Amino acid sequence: xxxxxxxxxxLVYLERQSGPVSGSELARQFxxxxxxxxxxxxxxxxxxxxxxxxxxxxxxFHPQEKQKGCTAVITxxxxxxxxxxxxxxxxxxxxxxxxVFIDHELYGQIRSNLVINDSDDxxxxxxxxxxxxxxxxxxxxxxxxxxxxSAPSEKTLDLIREELREKGILTG
Numbered sequence: 001x002x003x004x005x006x007x008x009x010x011l012v013y014l015e016r017q018s019g020p021v022s023g024s025e026l027a028r029q030f031x032x033x034x035x036x037x038x039x040x041x042x043x044x045x046x047x048x049x050x051x052x053x054x055x056x057x058x059x060x061f062h063p064q065e066k067q068k069g070c071t072a073v074i075t076x077x078x079x080x081x082x083x084x085x086x087x088x089x090x091x092x093x094x095x096x097x098x099x100v101f102i103d104h105e106l107y108g109q110i111r112s113n114l115v116i117n118d119s120d121d122x123x124x125x126x127x128x129x130x131x132x133x134x135x136x137x138x139x140x141x142x143x144x145x146x147x148x149x150s151a152p153s154e155k156t157l158d159l160i161r162e163e164l165r166e167k168g169i170l171t172g
Contacts, residue, residue: 006032069150075171076170087122099114099147
C-alpha cells in the first residue's frame with residue numbers, strides 16, 4: 001500500500017474507532033513502523049485533518065461530538081497531589097477536560113490535548129503519569145495553568161467552577 005492509500009485508510013480506521021488508537025496499534029494494523037505512522041499523522045494534520053494526539057493515542061476529533069454544549073477556559077493552581085481531584089471534579093459533573101496549557105515566559109503558550117471525559121480516563125492518565133515520571137505542565141509555572149473544559153450547559157460549567165473554587169483550585 002502506498003503512502004497516500006495508507007493515510008486514507010488511517011483516516012477511515014480512526015473514524016470507525018470509539019476512542020484513541022495508539023501509534024503502535026496503527027503500525028501493526030497497517031504493517032509499517034510506528035515512526036512511519038507518526039509521519040503519516042503529521043502529513044494528515046498538514047492537510048487540516050482534525051487528528052488529536054492524547055496520552056492514549058490518536059483520535060479523529062469532531063468538535064461537535066467532544067464538546068458537550070458549552071466550553072470555558074479556567075485558570076487553576078494546585079499541588080501535584082490535587083491534580084487527580086481536579087480532573088475528577090470536572091468529569092463527575094459530566095464535564096470534559098479538553099486540554100491543558102501554560103504561558104511559559106520563554107516559549108510562549110504550551111498546550112497539550114487531554115480529552116478526559118470520565119473518571120476512568122482521569123485515572124488512566126495518572127497511572128501513565130506515575131509510570132513515566134514526567135512532570136505536569138504546572139511545574140513550569142509555579143502551579144498556574146489553564147484548562148479548556150466542556151459541559152452540557154452553562155449551569156454545569158458553573159457547578160464545576162464552584163466545586164473547584166471550594167477546593168481552592170480555581171484561581172480565575
